[in-house]
Amino acid sequence: MIIGTLLALVAVLALVLQPAPLSMVTVSFITLPLLSAGWYWRRWRSVLWLPALMLISANAHFHWRTSLKLPEQWSQAPVQLQGVIASVPEQFERGQRFFFDVEKVNQQTLSWSQQFRLRLSHYAPEVQLHAGQRWQFQAKLKSAHGTLNFHGFDYERWLFAHHVVGSGYVQLEHSKWLAENPWSLNRWRETLSSKLSAMQFSHQGLIEGITIGLDEAIPPSRWDVYRDTGTIHLVVISGMHLTLVAMLIGLVVGRCWRFSARLCLWLPAPRVALIAGFVGALFYAGIAGFSIATVRSLWMLLVVVAALLLHKRLALFDIVALAVLAMLLVDPCAVLESGFWLSFTAVVVLLALARGRLHRQRWWWQAITLQLALSLAMLPLTVWQFGSASLISPLSNLLAVPWVSFVSTPLALLGMLLLSFSETLAWPFLALANLSLQWFDLAMDLFMQLPQARWQPALHNPWMWLLPALTVVLWLMPWTPWRRLTALLLLPFALLLWRTPIPPSTLQVFDVGQGTALAIHSGEHLLVYDTGPRSEKFDSGTQVVAPHLRALGFTGIDLLMVSHADLDHAGGLPGLLQQMPVRQVLLGEAIEGIAAEPCRAGQRFQLGEIQVEVLYPFASEQGNAASCVVRAKLNGMSILLTGDISRREEARLLARNIDLSADILLVPHHGSNGSSSAKFLAAVSPKLSIISAGYRNAHRHPRPEVLERLSAVGGQTLNTAGQGALRIELSDGQYRIEAARNTPRIWRSRVEPPGGL
Known part of the structure; x- marks a missing residue:
């Protein structure tokens, strides 16, 4: 299954890098021999069928996605839209910015397959729009487009990965409010954000980031600090936060369930703990807006929970493979997100390290070894994705991971849940979370005083990261002399490639x-x-x-x-x-x-x-x-x-x-x-x-x-x-x-x- 999953991943990646989706003839020419060979050689069925089926599914998805393009005439004159505000509106100096799911265009109802998402702005700060509201807007639109440079952020790729087909601005004088939906999930997140803002905590942005997935209140200067210390994954909701919540909820519910012998006879406590943990993680992902990072982790948790409930013994790497396949099947655009590669790679590295290198060490030395090895293993991928990496991340994460995970996040989550019912009950927990995050920021500022916190090598040759990445792969494999020797031989070549060439005039x-x-x-x-x-x-x-x-x-x-x-x-x-x-x-x-x-x-x-x-x-x-x-x-x-x-x-x-x-x-x-x-x-x-x-x-x-x-x-x-x-x-x-x-x-x-x- 692992080889088949890797080939399926390569198939989706190769497809998404094409100028356009493949024709049905081309897909048939590629997949029919694979499907036929898999039918004949059952032993190799997963290796042959998984990439073929994933190619068919992903290609169909991309055909649908590329068909959702704004007609040219919509860019020439204002268009009347009807739909729902699908995100918590982001505040900026001149107004608000939000995702809008379009259901009608110029009074014409769109079918489910024709509905699309826009990123709209409105420039009237005195008029406040809210998540979940249904509006009829008149808007000036343009197709999804962004600045594009040889290095740096690709805005159009980000829009495509988030299923956005265009952007524009709203002319509110020609718009009409239609209905309110106070029970929408995004509306609840917006209400929590408003209540938290009224409390005027100094680290409101961080509290929102690790609880409800809203990070707009974090100043750009702080993002630079978190990037250079390698702690960005701690200040936004990630798979680690989701897994932690699932474990804590499962542990508490399982312990409480054991107090009743009758309940245990009806349904064993371990099964209840598994179900409760997953439901808790699902709820946490919901209040975070079902971001791509949380959905990835949900799939992995679902595979684990299903395997345990069905008494299926799955290898750890098989669990990761099933989660990857599920993610690609639901949304092939996930391969365009840096978080997809970073999160799954981190899980694989951790599993590889846990299998063969850490079980004989003391717990404190395990923590140091794990963090150092993880940072080094992720270095080539991090530089490839972002053009830079933090050299102090092993040290900063050694302190920050347990502090934010086991102190700040539980306090903030409990405070935000109580905030739904009583500000008085929520205040002590949120105040403690705010204090813990102040200490976290202070520690990160101290780490920033260290020299060479951020490393950004020259990127003339994209192949320069192939050998370091291959070195990491060989190092993570089970120990054999030739593999270790090969890794050592690769290092001088990797260092040689890192020498900065002189760019042409x-x-x-x-x-x-x-x-x-x-x-x-x-x-x-x-x-x-x-x-x-x-x-x-x-x-x-x-x-x-x-x-x-x-x-x-x-x-x-x-x-x-x-x-x-x-x-x-x-x-x-x-x-x-x-x-x-x-x-x-x-x-x-x-x-x-x-x-x-x-x-x-x-x-x-x-x-x-x-x-x-x-x-x-x-x-x-x-x-x-x-x-x-x-x-x-x-x-x-x-x-x-x-x-x-x-x-x-x-x-x-x-x-x-x-x-x-x-x-x-x-x-x-x-x-x-x-x-x-x-x-x-x-x-x-x-x-x-x-x-x-x-x-x-x-x-x-x-x-x-x-x-x-x-x-x-x-x-x-x-x-x-x-x-x-x-x-x-x-x-x-x-x-x-x-x-x-x-x-x-x-x-x-x-x-x-x-x-x-």
Whole structure:
């Protein structure tokens, strides 16, 4: 069964990485020989049938999922929707954001297979929406789409895994409340959150995170601490929390059941304990909103409970295999979630360690060995998934796991349950939980003082993690001399691959939505121009630019230039300065709290092979007129970076007879019609024009008139809204383009906005 499960997992993974679901002919061509061979060779039936049946099931699921696409006309005009608010609304400064399950569109009722989920926002803080309410909304919609870079978070994959087909915003003046559902599970979670918020505990976000699965109240700065200490799994509901609750409830109910001999004769106490534990875990998963992490653990618990109740003796690894199969059968999209791989891998590692290495050791040494081995075993997978790993996680988890699991979580859970009935009864338990979480945070802050808390290696070669992962697998296998010897031989090769190679001379244009951020690097030298936008939940400096540069092997920036102070260009600056050291900062316009030199025409810099010349501004300016215009030369190629200059600034440059010719042009002001005059474009005469703009942005950039003028001067035009991030390698007067969206995936939309390839 284990081999068959692994092959089924590989089949689903291979399928989800395809550009589209397979045709029925292709699926039949693959699966019929496997099914026939399994019928003939019964001994190999599970090995042959499991991947075949899983391929059929997953492919049908993906056909259904990809059919749920928003028609193009729905993006052109407001659409009338009717449905239910399917999540606890997330509060932000200008309103609320929530999942909405659509049942009717433009008064037309959808069948069950046609119903879909949207992620909607409304920008009226004075109007409070609640989970479970039924509304008729008028909304502006767009298909599921997100920024896409070569490293970092894939928003479209996250939407697909959560069954979201589009997003939009609600026009409440044209909307209508239809019905209330105070008995919905999400409404109960929202009520608990509101009551807890009224108590004003300092660690409300953590209490909500480990009890009802709401973590929006945890500040971004604390998420950084939990990530760098490797304790994120403790502050959100995970399989460990669910298993702990099941064990505690089963233990208490089983002990109480034994007090009655009649009840024990009717149903043995061990069976009652098993059923009660699973029901308790099911209830806990419910108040957590049936998140993907809790559903995974529920399946594993269900397999264990069913096997014990039916007196079936299953090996531990068979239990894990059945849980994986159940999860893939119900939701094949689970393979897109990092938690799926991390949780099941952690369980397998723990089982492998428990089988052969820990039973002869003292309990305290077992705990240390287990935590250290688990952290090392998970290291390749963690870096592969997130691009970084915590080097202090073995030490921090040794303290944090028992504290949060056996002190904070039980107190918080008991307090939240009592909160449903009485705030007075709940307050002492919640106060103690809050105090315990304060001590937890204090300990994590102390761990953060240790050097090298977070490790982010360069990720040039994706195969560099193959040998470390294989080393871990061989180390976990039952002991034999050749396996251990092989693992030792693999380590030098793994260390050799971890050496940071020098990246080629490249222009990196990041996809930051409606904004600008790019980098030019050659050898060990790095120039960054603009840092992208910042909002309440998104900081391009910390979430896009810094992770990408560290993935390339850079630990610092030689020259950071910010064209002007607009938020879509300078929003990520503070975060980037916190993440990476910068030798020199130049600003086209002064920014409060940032120590920097002004950007002025005539400045020149030599960064290895990169020649940088500032062409504008000539004097101090404000707003878009202050934009720092820069020409960079590298490997026989010239790049003109223009910020948000308008036709007036373009005319000033032309009036001074400045040489503006360039091979690559960053189109001014994201393609606004107030820029990119015909004379300016003729003077630049670019071979390649790059537009950095957001998908279906409110300004409708780039404007058709600008695209016509770009077409008139010839050359190629690219738009990050359609191609995602761009990687342009520069060599001997030639360039080679790689776009992030050039790798099609089943979850990824392929859009063709103006200025596309």
